[in-house]
Amino acid sequence: MDYNHMGDLISSVRKSKNMTQKELADLLHVTDKAVSKWERGISCPDIGTLPALADILGISTDELLRCRGQAPAENRGAPAGRELRRTALPVLRAVGLAMGVATLVLSVLGKLDGRTAVTLLSVGVTCIGIVQLSE
Structure with a gap:
């Protein structure tokens, strides 16, 4: 699994929802530093966090794991x-x-x-x- 692509997807969808890393972290009961690491491709979310993360971002866990979600138009591609x-x-x-x-x-x-x-x-x-x- 490529953590960078997952991180790019998390970042772009989070930003399209006008959500800060801190706000996302609070909803997931993790630190904003954890979200930052996910988005930079240093680590990935815990498997138990994936369903809630996908739900908050409005994408399926399959999209999140396969990194096939649609980024916002300005970031797409x-x-x-x-x-x-x-x-x-x-x-x-x-x-x-x-x-x-x-x-x-x-x-x-x-x-x-x-x-x-x-x-x-x-x-x-x-x-x-x-x-x-x-x-």
């Missing part, structure tokens, strides 16, 4: 977004550079008309623009 960003940005940077190089080489070889040049450069500038905006 955040870890995946970071992974996508780490993978996609270098690809976009490379595509932008490749479009510039292709335009230059085809132009030197005399194989490039104006419309194709504009298309290649537009794709390249768009890719580089996306990279710049996301950094």
